Amino acid sequence: MNKEDRRRAAWMKKRQLAFILSILLFISVIPVSAMGDNENQADRAEDYGTPGVDYAEGEVIVCVNGGKDALAKRSRSVSYQVEELMDVTVTADTDTPMTMNALADNPNGNSDSEKMLVLVKGQGDVADLIEDLESNPSVEYAEPNYFVKLYDERDTSEAQKTDVSETPKTEVPETETETPKTETEISETETSETKVPEADALETAGYQEVLDTEAAKPGFTSERNDPYFGYQWALKNQTDTGAGGVDANVTAAWNTAAAADKTVVAVIDTGVDYNHEDLKDVMWDDGLNYPVLTELGGGKYGANYAGGNTDDPMDTESGHGTHCAGIIAAQSDNAAGVSGVAQGAEIMALRMFGEEAKEDTAIKCYAYIQAAKDAGVNVTAINNSWGPSNYYEAELKSVATAVTTLGKKGIVSCFASGNSGTDNDLNPGGVARSPYTIRVSAIESRGHAALFSCYGESMVDIFAPGVAILSTVTTDTSAGDMCKNPPQYLPQLMEPAANYFYEDFEGDDSDVTLKLLDENGNVKAETKAAAPGAGFIESKGAALPLDTINEGEGYYIEMTIPKEKFTGMAANPSEQNDPVYLAFQGRCEDAMLGEYLLALYKNEAGQWTPLYTANGSQPANICFDNYGFNQSSGKISNDNLSFLEGNQNGNITIRFTSFYNYDYDKNIGVMNGRGEHPAFYLDNLGFGKEAVPYAFLSGTSMAAPVVTGIAALASQTVTGTDEERAAEVCARIKGSANRDDTTDLMNTCVTEGMVDAGTAVSSDESAFNPVLNTLDMQNDITGVLKGYFFGSIQGTLMASGADGVMNKLEVKNWTDREIFFTPPEDFTGRYQLKVIRADGKYGRDFFLTQQTARGYTGLPAPELSYEDLCGYGITSADAFTMGLGAAGNTILRIALLTESNQAVAEVYDVEHRTWGKASLPEGLTGNWLSLHNENMKIADGLSKIYLKYKSEPADQWMLGIYDTETGMWETVPAEFKGGEALAVYQNQLLAIGSAKQISENGNDSNNFELSADIKVVDPSTGALTDSKLKLPEEEGTAWASASGNVLAIYKGTNGSTMIYDGSAWSVTKDTFFNGDNEMFDALQALDIGCHAVNNGLIASGPVQNLGKDNMRDTWSFDKTQKVWSSREDVLYHSEKTTLNMAVCLNGKFYELSRGRLDSPLIFRSLAVNHTGPTMNPGESENPGGNENPGGNENPGGNENPGGNENPGGNENPGGNGNSDPTPIPGTNTITDNKIPPISDISGKKRATKTGDTADMAPWLLLLTGSIILAVTRGKKRQLK
Secondary structure (H helix, E strand, O other), X not given: OOHHHHHHHHHHHHHHHHHHHOOOOOOOOOOOOXXXXXXXXXOOOOOOOOEOOOEEEEEEEEEEEOHHHHHHOOOOOOOEEEEEEEEOOOOOOOOOOOOOOOOOOOOOOOOOOOEEEEEEEEOOOHHHHHHHHOOOOOEEEEEEEEEEOOOOOOXXXXXXXXXXXXXXXXXXXXXXXXXXXXXXXXXXOOOOOOOOOOHHHHHHHOOHHHHHOOOOOOOXXXXXXXXXXXXOOOOOOOOOOOOOOOOOOHHHHHHHOOOOOOOEEEEEEEOOOOOOOOOOOOEOOOHHHOXXXXXXXXXXXXXXXXXXXXXXXXXXXXXXHHHHHHHHHOOOOOOOOOOOOOOOOEEEEEEOOOOOEEHHHHHHHHHXXXXXXXXOXXXXXXXXXXXXXXXXXXXXXXXXXXXXXXXXXOOEXXXXXXXXXXXXXXXXXXXXXXXXXXXXXXXXXXXXEOOOOOEOOOXXXXXXXXXXXXXXXXXXXXXXXXXXXXXXXXXXXXXXXXXXEEEOOOOOEEEEEEEEEEOOOOEEEEEEEOEEOOOOOOOEEEEEEOOOOOOOOEEEXXXXXXXXXXXXXXXXXXXOOOOOEEEEEEEEEOOXXXXXXXXXXXXXXXXXXXXXXXXXXOEOEEEOOOOOOEEEEEEEOHHHHHHHHOOOOOEEEXXXXXXXXXXXXXXXXXXXXXXXXXXXXXXXEEEEOOOEOEEEEOOHHHHHHHHHHHHHHHOOOOOOOHHHHHHHHHHHHHHOOEOOOOOOOOOOOOOOOEOOHHHHOOOOHHHOOOEEEEEEEEEOOEEEEEEEOOOOOOOEEEEEOOOOOXXXXXXXXXXXXXXXXXXXXXXXXXXXXXXXXXOOOEEEEEXXXXXXXXXXXXXXXXXXXXXXXXXXXXXXXXXXXXXXXXXOOEEEEEEEEOOOOEEEEEEEEOOOOEEEEEOOOOOOOOXXXXXXXXXXXXXXXXXXXXXXEEEOOOOEEEEEEEEOOOOEEEEEEOOOOOOXXXXXXXXXXXXXXXXXXXXXXXXXXXXXXXXXXEEEEOOOOOOEEEEEEEEEEEEOOOEEXXXXXXXXXXXXXXXXXXXXXXXXXXXXXXXXXXXXOOOOOOOOOOOOEEEEEOOEEXXXXXXXXXXXXXXXXXXXXXXXXXXXXXXXXXXXXXXXXXXXXXXXXXXXXXEEEEOOOOOOEEEEEEEOOOOOOOOOOOOOOOOXXXXXOOOOOOOOOOOOOOOOOOOOOOOOOOOOOOOOOOOOOOOEEEEEEEOOOOOOOOOOOOOEEEOOOOOOOOOOEOOOOOOOOOOOOOOOOOOX
8 A cells, every 4th residue: 555545545534533523523403313214314304303402492593585574464373582683685686607616696586675584482393483484475494593513623522531531441561660671671771572773773764764855944934023923834834844845825925915904804703812912903893883783782892692791702612713813813023922814904703602502693693794894894704614514415594695695795704614524525515605605625734635624526615724723712711621722832832931841852862762562562663862854843853663563553652751850840740739731743654644642641550541631521632634743732630640750760651542443452552554664753742831822723614714814815906896806805715726736636626726825815817727607508509608817818618527528619709707618519417617728727617507317318307386375486496305106107296395384296297298286185284294204105006106194283194095097185094103114015005114102101212113014004994904924124214115026125224125026035234225335425415216126126316436427326236136236327417416206107217306405306217127016906907997007018118208318228227237236345135034925905994085186285384494304424513
């Protein structure tokens, strides 16, 4: 494995582990479902989560035309109070095509007249409140007032405290022993049987090559007199001299651009320490001079909407907001601390986070900024080091509305892209998308993408420094040791009197001995001498070779210091009240990239145990996120100070070992990511008495304010209207991308580079890369590409589709802002357009032209209007598909209108290719519980469709029967328990499995009783009787479908795919329906449309190789080979789709889905080998006459309903999938569980009829304002 492979492997590991440890994740508002198809949670129903945990009970945020008066005018059954949050009225713009990266300016397509965001507070259930509110035609949408959480920097506290401290403590031999010397004890003259390389032997060990690349570093140069400036690598990298260091070129911007005097930057975060020595003179302090702001509760420096005094935005508990503010605008040339990016800018403090934060606090912050802007305050940028999680498809509508409103007023909003290490392109949603948003990912000091950072070829704009960033933290002491990002002890920056002990390794010898131990305590390497070129900035440091430990072997790095070298420390430190801090800088070369080293000490019982910091939440540790040096600093818990008394040899010893691969039985970590010449480097080790109000932190939270500061500088260089200025600032930042000095950013963001401040403020437009904004297809022969910095001399326009091959396009006219061109003949699907200017500089972006497919037949998606129900332009495209059924010549769609919270039924006429409206069955009111996956299921007969649901308000299980020939519903009470799958198999209606909720102490619990029963349902009575058929496993909430002799059960609680072939069961334990499937692109939304076919199953939705020529999104399960494989001959859609639902009818697989948010519905069919029922359950003959819709006719037929497309081509779309299927790793198959055929039943009483296609049933409102169907993997809101 070469170095690059190891780096990428470490990256992949970190992406996976980020979800386990909740490290530096950002805000994500995810309703958690109780059960369903993706890892046993709800598949296609909106679940807001747990009241009081996920959102505030009785509180809803509403976007309403006409303000709160529009709500007051409507009589209502639910009592509530209304508080106006923000006026989001904007002047309507002309229609402007946007890239796939941005929402239209008015994402809901409604009039902006007197539009308000309001907070509604009521009694009772939030769902009922939303249902009532969205019955009002003036309401555009409503959503729960979600809680939001802030996780500072790379916090591993919960995982480490739980997983490490509670594990058994195992005694491991220490190299310093009080017994006679053994081979495990090393003196200056003795070694163990394994030869110990000394530091002087590094050259022969192969390490001199590494050290030479970091040959003695020169001293600092500083454009400012701020003493810590030399450690601010983001501004000017002096920490990686000779090792490929990068920076944001901020000092060049200072030299060429005017200071951002009187430019105000708003920081929405945990507040800002306005008394900090580096911030007190750059705070915007005019708040009391604006009555409109004091009326909003604001004070001198801004406002606090996180609880407490609204006029005091002091950062009291976190330090996070203060750190962001320092990055943006810490005072320069004040002989103190650090320098900010935007010199001369002022900081407006908006506190959003405290003990409790809700979404409405963000809106209040934006409303405050809007009022300030309208009053004449020159706000140009907003920093948001938080945002909804892309991975979970979540997008806060109200935040997006607020961002767009202020963008039109000239304010750019910068958002962190996320710290889950995921590809945002795979997960529709994202940060608050708007034309005025810049989405920022993090880069480390040598030009690599940070291991924790999210990325996305089309969903992230640019990278910026975000690892080991030194900035200000709060001086407020009210939180004490529980401050999340407290001041750090940084001995290299402090006076000698602040240290008990400090070793900078600049002498010929050091007071620190480093040893490498194997898992048995044997010394494998040792060093004491300071090595040239091994230190952080300074010329020397300690270098310990690690090559005697192999990959996967346990190890310790042991650090020993004579206690006599400590000064000013009490003899018994554990009894003193004075604080003791530990700090050091370290890095690993050729090993453990992205790894945490956990600090251990030997406690009074002689056991090695984690060395905890004073807040008790995490052990002392260092994380190797940076390819260069990383900083560790923490105050040691008073309970852990006994090791400072020293051992009988008079030495103080600490050990370090890996955390991620921690062996809990042995209390030791293992080597991973090992290369050819692994080594550990140590510098600036100290034990100290006090801390300074500065800290090194890492995260996209730190990258976003770098860009925010540059935006403030760039705002001084642009002219035009407010909206034009904001748009150009965004273009300047994107166009500044530096690609030459970065290592691995190709295809990780739109610009493929990191921000360059010097370019962003340049007056020379030739310094910029072209920036592509919008694509307008005027007709089939002319396209217009608009953007910035194309140049006045014609260059080259290139385009590539799914094959990835770049082709030159014919240019009709070229200007600096517009390119008119002739599109290629088949200009459909996801296309990358690249503008290559005449001087060779390029820019690119991604656009969706006409959706494309391969092998599938394009069909008209529903476009029915529901304006009569809602009072404004709502259509089928605004609805979320909750279920599909098919029979006769009809496909039935049950859907939820998310903008109006209405349930609707729609029918597709296969013969005439048209959609129409249908009624709902009696009692299906649209209540969320009625549509939830565990409650509503659909099965397909010959000419009738069977719907299992729960009626409201009677709370009665019902069976609805839709007759496709008459358009009428029959309904009958049914004996369902809940959780049953429904299928028509061998012309009988089956209820398969169940999940009955268990009551505990008279209350419903979160536990369910599963069943292996398969019941035969009498459609005329709703009665259930036993069949001789049993499931081989108990199951609940699964899906079921049938084709001929195949009965398939899948997506259930147990994660098994069960196939009955008419005589025997096979059970396959696979990972197809969850995120562990290695065939899929990692960490994507898993919405899967699936149905039985004669040879097993066909499914579509999950993607492999997104955007590439070999992209796959259709899959087959072969019931004989019992493996899933991709279909190479077909492609459902050229982009990632979600909310996928599918049925089979008359030899075709029909799938309905969504593309990215706000995309139209996608409806296609594929010819397959499917055999439907030959009659409806309970009927004795085929009511369809002489036809045989379910027979074995040619599934392709003689028709080509797709127009010019060829659904079959020369391939075999109806075959068994890929002829050479690739098994899913970890698949385990159980076979030959023989079960007799099922039995027949007789009918009882008849059902009642309701409804027809002409008269809609009374429409009742649904719970939700915006469905967020999340990937069911740990769906909790998190912050970057």
